[in-house]
Amino acid sequence: MKTLLDMICPCHLVVNEGGNIQHLGPGLTKIISRDAYLHEDLFSVFHLTRPAGLATMRNVIDYTGRSITMHLRKEPDIKLRAVAVPDPMSNNIVLNVGFGIGVQNAIRKFGLTMKDFAPTDVVPDLLYLIEANQSAMSASKRLTLRLQGAKALAEEQAFTDTLTGLKNRRAFDVMLRHLHDTNEAFSVIMMDLDRFKYVNDTFGHAAGDAVLCAVADVMRRETRQNDILVRLGGDEFVMILPFLVDRMRLEQLCAKMIAGIEEPVRVEDIECRISSSLGVTSFFGGERIEISEILERADKAVYVAKSSGRGCFRFYETLR
């Protein structure tokens, strides 16, 4: 009988009617040493916590076949699940013990091996599943992380200003370099908004953003398909106009831009009014000029326009 139980349920123990431990299955001897606990009292070794009131062997026998929660008094953290059944051949009671969902902890704590479980026990399969699941999960998690990294990189490498839909500074640098290297004629119009800070500070960021988008709309409306429209950041805009170096047409364009930007922008019931100062510089191709010099010229023209009373434009080439 003992050998039979040792094989079918290695984690069992046999107690007599008085609660005295008579036998420990091979699985249990891993948890509590046979020498120390054989012939000890069941209730002094284990604390039977659920159901409440299992204080005597009589109570345990009455609870035959139902699930008992208990723990070793010296290992209160490891919950055990047990079922008690009286042995009809003797007056002993057999308690089979399992670990429930905390099995991984118990195995780690007590160094249990596959041999400590019956061949039919699903514990090894459960542990297999836990580990397989963890491996697959971590592979999926790594993939997600990599995809997130790729997305951030793509955003960083993007050429579009997300607020206005215009090109951003990255794109501007690339395109300006390209035009510079191809030696074609082109003009650059640098724009600085007037009174934008006032709108932003007084009516809030939402109003400020609406104004920036309105400026972008004016730029799109007044320019050609192939012109490069850029928001450099903040309220700084710039246009690159390939092949357009004709003074008259540039003046017309600047006037239209200023008029367009001066049209009031309604944000809910607020009317936002701004203007802009423009600086223009043209290159006729064949000149050896540094990219930084192009920007300096445009900046200088904007500065002069701004200090000439705002809402106007200046050409670098005619600055005195």
Place this chain on the structure above:
Amino acid sequence: MLGVVNKAIENFVITVHGGALWQQVLRSIGEPGLQFEPMLMYEDAKTYDLITALAQALGKPQIDLLDDLGTFLVTPPHGGAVRRLLRFCGVSFDDFLLSLDDLNDRVDMALPDLDLPQITVLPQTMDRIHVRVVPKWTGFAYVLQGLLRAMADDYGTLVFLDMRRDMLDVDCIEVILIDHNFSSGFEFSMAEGA
């Protein structure tokens, strides 16, 4: 084929033969700098191209290469996780061998998209067992052969493995168990990190 297969080949080549050779192999299949994602799907042809290019680069027969790959898969430290998962299949090597019948179900539970070729265990006698591999992935039986050899070693069992063809010309590994307690094998603790 699920990317985990290509990723395993990548890990194998980089660990055993070095990153330079791996890059050379990628270039020769027209995929310089490619990094395989274990959880994404790739064309089967990509995997075969890798194996062909790799065998060529190493000047080694493909079957030897696949055998080495199988061994690598379950040899710690790189193969530690797979080895652990396989050790849950049986207390001893014969147990493990017989449980290969369940391997497809086990793999399905862990990686439903992997769709491993069906493996069937055909015990001939107590000590002579045939492991039949459905011909779905060319050469997979050789990977399994390398893996079984390494697992036998892990359990401490001495075995003789022979690749055969059954009557339907299907790859079939003959496993002959010579000594069950040839060596003490390696410890297996059920709880990770115990």
